[in-house]
Amino acid sequence: MSLLRLKIKRFQKERHPQQWLETFDVKIQKGMNLLEALLRIQDEQDGTLSFRYSCRGAVCGSCAMKVNGVLVLACRTPVGPLLGETALIEPLPHFPVIRDLIVDFSSFFEHYRKIKPYLHEKPSSSDRETLMREEDRKEIDPYIQCILCGICFGACPSYGREAQFLGPAILAKAYRFLRDPRERREKEILKSVNGHRGVWGCNTVFECVRVCPKKVPPTHAIIKMRWKILRLKLRFFNLLSKGEEIM
Numbered sequence: 001m002s003l004l005r006l007k008i009k010r011f012q013k014e015r016h017p018q019q020w021l022e023t024f025d026v027k028i029q030k031g032m033n034l035l036e037a038l039l040r041i042q043d044e045q046d047g048t049l050s051f052r053y054s055c056r057g058a059v060c061g062s063c064a065m066k067v068n069g070v071l072v073l074a075c076r077t078p079v080g081p082l083l084g085e086t087a088l089i090e091p092l093p094h095f096p097v098i099r100d101l102i103v104d105f106s107s108f109f110e111h112y113r114k115i116k117p118y119l120h121e122k123p124s125s126s127d128r129e130t131l132m133r134e135e136d137r138k139e140i141d142p143y144i145q146c147i148l149c150g151i152c153f154g155a156c157p158s159y160g161r162e163a164q165f166l167g168p169a170i171l172a173k174a175y176r177f178l179r180d181p182r183e184r185r186e187k188e189i190l191k192s193v194n195g196h197r198g199v200w201g202c203n204t205v206f207e208c209v210r211v212c213p214k215k216v217p218p219t220h221a222i223i224k225m226r227w228k229i230l231r232l233k234l235r236f237f238n239l240l241s242k243g244e245e246i247m
Contacts, residue, residue: 004028004037004079009090011097012048019097023086028079034089035063035074038101051101058213061149065101066090071151071211092154094163107163108150111170115192119177122184130182143176143221145214152208152218158201165201166193168208168218175221178228190229199225 004026011019024045026037035053042049054060056075063074068088095103124130152168153159159167166174171193178189193199199222208218 002028002083004083005086006037006041006082007086007088008041008049008100009088010049010100011091012050012099021088028083032079033075034067034072034077034079034082037079038074038089050099059147061147061151064092064149064151064154066093066154071154073149073151073213076213092150094154094156094160095150103150105150108148108153108167108169111166112148112173114166115170115174115177115189116185117173117177119180119183120185121182132181136179136181140176140179142216143172143179146172146176146212146216147214149213151211151213152216155207155211157205157207158203162197162201164197166198168202168222169216171199171202171225172216172218172221175225178225190225190232193225194229199229 005023006026007021007023009019010022024041026040028037028040035056038049038051039053051065051074052062053075054062058073058076061073064071065074066072066089067074067077067082071092089101091097091101091103095105095108098104121130146169148169150169156165156168158165174189174193177183178186183189195201202219202222204219204223206219209216209220212218
């Protein structure tokens with residue numbers, strides 16, 4: 001049985017007003033992942049060590065954290081590559097720390113609620129289901145995969161600089177509904193993302209695409225919405241020139 005050394009950035013306000021680093025040696029078994037190692041520390045060494053987890057299968061997105069400078073899901077991170085050196089474990093960047101590796105996601109979900117992330121279906125007189133073309137389904141498939149883990153927010157320079165920026169995951173979700181042929185809110189969605197806190201605030205450096213554990217491409221969605229907004233403005237240029245609001 002091998003030993004894994006983890007240096008964990010901790011914060012417990014009742015113990016210390018500032019974050020500190022604490023090192024743990026963990027006995028690991030073949031095939032163990034980082035989440036299991038953290039649970040072993042919690043069970044055998046320090047029951048106050050705090051972190052989020054739920055499904056243990058990369059579906060809930062709860063266990064996002066920073067490992068040796070890389071943003072990951074702990075349940076999908078094997079400990080094998082971490083052996084032989086001290087691995088630094090830190091909470092997700094750009095979010096206030098509540099306790100140890102648990103961060104405050106309040107702003108994330110405030111942004112999420114702003115886009116009303118559910119289908120507003122077009123009126124239909126039919127009593128049958130609304131069919132979708134295969135090409136439409138393929139277009140939104142990548143964005144449906146988002147598990148709201150927040151890793152893209154932790155990697156996003158725009159969100160790190162401006163907390164009011166809607167953020168990659170939220171803009172990806174907005175595009176998911178924009179491109180759904182059953183959705184009736186096209187202009188409303190575009191208006192909600194048309195600003196420096198929306199699609200125009202993105203630096204388009206593709207960090208969110210690089211780090212996403214589910215291969216969601218938020219930057220692609222942002223660029224497509226930018227083009228959609230510009231095409232609408234060009235299409236109604238004459239109306240805009242008269243001072244009438246289109247979006």
